[in-house]
Amino acid sequence: MPKTITQNLPSYLDSENPGPWAIFLEQVDRVAPYLGDLGKWLDTLKHPERSLIVDVPVRLDDGSIAHFEGYRVQHSLNRGPGKGGVRYHQDVTLSEVMALSAWMSVKTAVVGLPFGGAKGGIRVDPRKYSAGEVERITRRYTNEISSIIGVNKDIPGPDVNTNAQTMAWMMDTYSMHAGTTQPGIVTGKPIPLGGSLGRVEATGRGVFIVGVAAAKDAGINLTGARVSIQGFGNVGGTAARLFSEVGAKIVAVQDHTGTIADPNGLDVEALLTHVKQTGGVGGAANTTAIAADEFWAIETDILIPAALEGQITKHNADTVQARIIVEGANGPTTPEADDIMTAKGIVIVPDVLANAGGVTVSYFEWVQNSSSFYWTVEEINERLEKIMLDAYHALTATAAEHEVSLRTAAFITACTRILETRELRGLYP
Numbered sequence: 110m111p112k113t114i115t116q117n118l119p120s121y122l123d124s125e126n127p128g129p130w131a132i133f134l135e136q137v138d139r140v141a142p143y144l145g146d147l148g149k150w151l152d153t154l155k156h157p158e159r160s161l162i163v164d165v166p167v168r169l170d171d172g173s174i175a176h177f178e179g180y181r182v183q184h185s186l187n188r189g190p191g192k193g194g195v196r197y198h199q200d201v202t203l204s205e206v207m208a209l210s211a212w213m214s215v216k217t218a219v220v221g222l223p224f225g226g227a228k229g230g231i232r233v234d235p236r237k238y239s240a241g242e243v244e245r246i247t248r249r250y251t252n253e254i255s256s257i258i259g260v261n262k263d264i265p266g267p268d269v270n271t272n273a274q275t276m277a278w279m280m281d282t283y284s285m286h287a288g289t290t291q292p293g294i295v296t297g298k299p300i301p302l303g304g305s306l307g308r309v310e311a312t313g314r315g316v317f318i319v320g321v322a323a324a325k326d327a328g329i330n331l332t333g334a335r336v337s338i339q340g341f342g343n344v345g346g347t348a349a350r351l352f353s354e355v356g357a358k359i360v361a362v363q364d365h366t367g368t369i370a371d372p373n374g375l376d377v378e379a380l381l382t383h384v385k386q387t388g389g390v391g392g393a394a395n396t397t398a399i400a401a402d403e404f405w406a407i408e409t410d411i412l413i414p415a416a417l418e419g420q421i422t423k424h425n426a427d428t429v430q431a432r433i434i435v436e437g438a439n440g441p442t443t444p445e446a447d448d449i450m451t452a453k454g455i456v457i458v459p460d461v462l463a464n465a466g467g468v469t470v471s472y473f474e475w476v477q478n479s480s481s482f483y484w485t486v487e488e489i490n491e492r493l494e495k496i497m498l499d500a501y502h503a504l505t506a507t508a509a510e511h512e513v514s515l516r517t518a519a520f521i522t523a524c525t526r527i528l529e530t531r532e533l534r535g536l537y538p
Contacts, residue, residue, distance in 0.1 A: 129208030129418055135444045140520040143511060147528040154214075154524060157207055159183040163253035165231060167245045169238070177233045177246060181254040183263055184210035184226040187530040190261050191227030192217060192468055194268025194297075195250075195275070197243075201230035205418070212439055213468070216461040218523035220500045222472045227263045229254065235270050244278050251282040258283070260293040260479075266471050267297040269417070273309070277302055293478035296471035305474035307489035308467075312437065313347025313415075314490065315466020318497045320352070320411055320435040323458050326505065327433055329410050332356035335372075337409040337431070339363045340416030341390050344437045344464065346381055348413055353377040357411070363404045364416065367391030370399050370407060405429050414441035415464075421446045429455065436460035451514050459516035461523065462500055469496050 137154050144151065165177040180203055183191040193213040206228050214226025231250055235243050257263060267276055276295040280302060283294045292303035300306065307314075324331055334357045338345045341364045349359045358374030366389025369375065375396060383393045391398070405421070408430040414420050415437030421429065426446035434450065435458045436442065442450075442457065450457060470493055477483050484492075508518035 128202075128204040129440055130204040130211075132419075132440060132443060133208045133211045136516070136520055137524065139444075139517060140524050143513075143517075143521045144524060144528065147525060147532065150528040150531050151524075153528065153531050154185070154211070157182050157184045157210060158186055159257060160203065160207065161254060161257055162203065163250065165246060165250045165253060167242065167249055169242055177231050177250075179229070179231040179250045179253060180206040181229040181257060181263070181265075182206045182210040182227060183257065184228075185214040185527055186225040186227075186263075187527055187534060188214075188218060188225050189223040190225065190259075191263035192222070192224035192266070192296075192471065193226060193228035194266045195229035195231070195271050195279075196269035197231050197233050197235045197246075197271055197275075198269050199232060199234040201232045206230045208418070209439055212461055214527060215520060215523040216465050216468060218526040219461050219504070219519050220465045220469055220496055221526075222468065224264075224468070224472065227265075228268075229265055230268075243275075247275055247278040248282045251279045252286070255283055255286055258294065260291060264293065264471075264475060265295050266467070273297055273299045273304060276304075293475055296474040298474070303474070303478050305470055305477055305489060306484070306486040307493070308470045308474060309343060310347040311470035311489075311493060312464050312467035313344045314351060314493065315469065315497050316344060316348045316413060316415070316435050316437045316463050317351040318466070318494055319458050319463050319501045320348070320413070320433070321355070322498060322501050323433050323435065323456060324411065327456060329432065333358060334411065335360045335409040336411045336413065337361040337404065337407055338413045338415060338437075339404065339420060339441075340414070340438060341380070341384055342415075344467075345413060345415035346384065348415065348435075348437060349377050350381065352411070360409060361399075361404055361407045362390050363401065364390050368399050368401050368404045369393055369396035370404075371396060402428075411435060413437050416441070419443060421450075423449060426450050427453075429453075431455055433458065436463045439464065447514070447516060457514065457516060458501075459519050461519050462497075462504060462515070465500070466493055466497060469493055 161181045163179045165179045210226050210228035217224040276298045284291045298304035361370040405425045406428040412431035412434045418440035421442045423445035426449040433456045504518045
């Protein structure tokens with residue numbers, strides 16, 4: 110099935126915009142020389158185990174019927190149940206969801222979680238619909254994918270334009286079908302429904318943890334260090350707050366509403382309040398607006414792309430003036446851009462490690478739901494920090510051993526773990 114889908118998507122053949130799935134395939138091919146005998150299983154990673162496309166018909170508030178296209182892709186279930194978020198965005202494509210599910214396989218393997226990779230999405234701009242309409246879209250989508258998800262099969266979570274309320278609707282819908290409350294069917298739920306403390310800020314906190322470690326290795330003093338952030342939602346906003354708390358200056362921020370900068374450092378708390386009130390950074394008081402393409406050229410110590418994939422390409426990579434890039438978003442850098450910036454000496458902490466804080470605390474939530482025993486936020490953050498730092502130091506050691514980038518080291522580690530499991534399990538029948 111994936112082969113047929115690939116052949117039907119011309120974006121895969123577009124050298125200027127190959128599509129997220131093609132980017133993932135290139136990343137996998139780059140680690141083939143490091144896999145040894147496991148290389149015979151490499152094509153396993155190039156074929157998602159299951160790709161589901163569903164129609165999501167919904168009655169709108171005006172009585173009309175609208176149809177939305179939804180996806181759920183399970184890339185690899187060799188190491189455990191699938192894990193991955195659900196995003197609502199008008200530009201969601203199957204290529205994107207396939208790639209995101211594959212990066213989840215890599216991500217969970219990098220940090221050693223007993224999960225495989227999955228991802229979901231609906232092609233919809235939720236800002237154009239009422240809360241009731243979004244709820245009905247969510248419930249119908251959950252119903253359509255219910256045959257392939259489950260507490261021990263595939264556990265959705267929040268992603269772009271979805272949140273704890275979305276997960277509550279998904280959990281309730283699935284539970285109604287099951288005839289019993291199933292809190293473990295999703296993660297990122299509200300706390301009263303079995304959500305985990307620390308989950309909302311987990312991805313941004315993970316970005317901060319590995320960013321601090323990378324800065325230390327690079328000899329960067331965080332007091333007065335310059336940080337630029339693209340995307341100012343849960344991930345970018347949390348990272349900004351944590352970096353500012355240790356003395357770093359947030360000198361530039363970009364999101365879908367605008368790009369602002371201040372070489373002396375933006376007022377993070379005021380900016381977070383502005384974003385909460387208006388939905389974006391554009392028009393924030395006491396800030397200077399700059400052109401969107403100028404964002405990448407700002408001289409900074411740490412750059413955090415925390416928006417969508419494909420933001421740093423061969424067309425703007427050479428303008429990037431950062432010492433370290435910590436990828437808060439999934440797939441923000443194309444392979445060509447990766448090569449350009451690596452040649453310039455920029456250290457890139459890849460997404461499959463940098464933003465793994467979210468799935469790590471989602472794992473904690475799933476474990477707590479299974480045992481009906483819940484941890485304190487201090488326990489959550491302590492366990493998160495240990496897992497993130499252990500993974501970071503393991504990747505830096507692998508990178509040094511093979512003289513490769515951290516991204517290649519991450520894929521060596523993850524692909525080895527996934528394919529070892531595949532070989533041990535064998536093929537059935």
